Amino acid sequence: MTTEPTLRPERPFFSSGPTAKFPGWSLDKIDTRSLGRSHRASYPKGRLKYAIDLSKELLGVPDDYLVGIMPGSDTGALECAMWTMLGARGATVAAWESFGNVWIQDAAKQLKLPNLQILDADYGQIPDLSQVPQDNDVVFTWNGTTSGAKIPNTDWLAPGRAGLAINDATSAVFAMEMDWAKLDATTYSWQKVMGSEAQHGMLILSPKAIERIESYDPEWPLPKLFRIKKKGKLDRAIFEGSTINTPSMLATEDYIAALEWAQALGGRQALFARSNANAQAVFDFIEEKDYLRNMVADPAMRTNTGVCMVFQGDWYESLSAEDQANVPKKIASTLEKMGIGYDFNGYRDAPPSLRIWCGATVEAEDVKRLLPWIDWAYHQLKDGKL
Incomplete structure (x- = not known):
């Protein structure tokens, strides 16, 4: 049982293209x-x-x-x-x-x-x-x-x-x-x-x-x-x-x-630092969850922009291929309807996955607020509540 989070991203834009506008854009x-x-x-x-x-x-x-x-x-x-x-x-x-x-x-x-x-x-x-x-x-x-x-x-x-x-x-x-x-x-x-x-x-x-x-x-x-x-x-x-x-x-x-x-902001080095911080938050989240893994096994080859995660574990692997494909779709669509996060389902031709954009126009706090909602939605789905 996972408690529903209380904090929501202020800017729920996690699409990998077009990506979020820069903070303060109008x-x-x-x-x-x-x-x-x-x-x-x-x-x-x-x-x-x-x-x-x-x-x-x-x-x-x-x-x-x-x-x-x-x-x-x-x-x-x-x-x-x-x-x-x-x-x-x-x-x-x-x-x-x-x-x-x-x-x-x-x-x-x-x-x-x-x-x-x-x-x-x-x-x-x-x-x-x-x-x-x-x-x-x-x-x-x-x-x-x-x-x-x-x-x-x-x-x-x-x-x-x-x-x-x-x-x-x-x-x-x-x-x-x-x-x-x-x-x-x-x-x-x-x-x-x-x-x-x-x-x-x-x-x-x-x-x-x-x-x-x-x-x-x-x-x-x-x-x-x-x-x-x-x-x-x-x-x-x-x-x-x-x-x-x-x-x-x-x-x-x-x-x-x-x-x-x-x-x-300070030029490209400042942009790099923001992307790295955003990606690290997602990397840490993936490492903490036994039902997730980074799509890229080698850390040296992992991007700091569109971070992709795939599901694993006994429950997930017991599902049919169609139901496995629906896991990330259901999580992403549920959180989109709730206004928690937009457009972070994996790419249509990629393996079933979630893909969170971590580029510099995304705020680290918003990334950190999104991740517990993914955990909550996963457990809701696993428990048959979604």
Whole structure:
């Protein structure tokens, strides 16, 4: 018998994307002077450039790297990198969760790369990345958004390697330090770790990636949204605020507000600390409960953003597969109806699980208040009361 908790999260937002708005967010924090204007006009274009510059500063991106705003969220940015750069040499795509598997499908079925190595692993694990040839271009997801498994380090990427490293970092940036010296094309979306509005992604290019774009023309046709080259050279205007298509200035201003909040907080190190504290609260909770385990067995590979937990134990294992799948669904839906926590059921293609977003826009106190409710709901369900 578990007593019903009394404290409720003040902000019950635990979705892994779009994630919670930053604490203190409100509509009156949004600069609306760019709305209703051409994105090519000086003030709106300046705001786009400001979003780029502030992103670069907060993330510690090297001066000789370029940062641009792309359409289509992280997917648009990552696929632009794949479509424009892959095919010049052998390629490896490594995946250990659902979004990484999309990049495998892109490489194998859409681009039909001839010299393709696929490395994959089940949810909660990562493949042996030491198998990636240093001459190959490699596409990988820094942090598995739907599995909670991240790369523990970049030791498997040799300094000065011949191939490009294309990094989907959408649920990692602003929560984990990026090893920029080993990354050539890095992408992320506004609605993940910073909790901003969706539809726009960021593409960060190293000098080596720029050289590849300018020296290589892929065999396949490029949609307009992926055409970042002009007269044989990278169109650098894209990286100065002249976006390929019309951006949402409202979404841009929302992203700027989040970046300014992060800057005032103390920059990326302060964001890292908040994510780490939130994740640690969940890790400790999982360790205390004999009916739970972290989906990721190796602590070095556990994310500090979308922490995933799965159920275990005699009662759970006595259930049918259908009933096992309903355990996290029932807990999450019950607590959502009660206004305790929103959107923390596991990803639809992942093993039955709960996934709590622990990024910096979530308050540690809210995470700590949610966890006893999960324990209560589990015991209510086990006792046949839900």
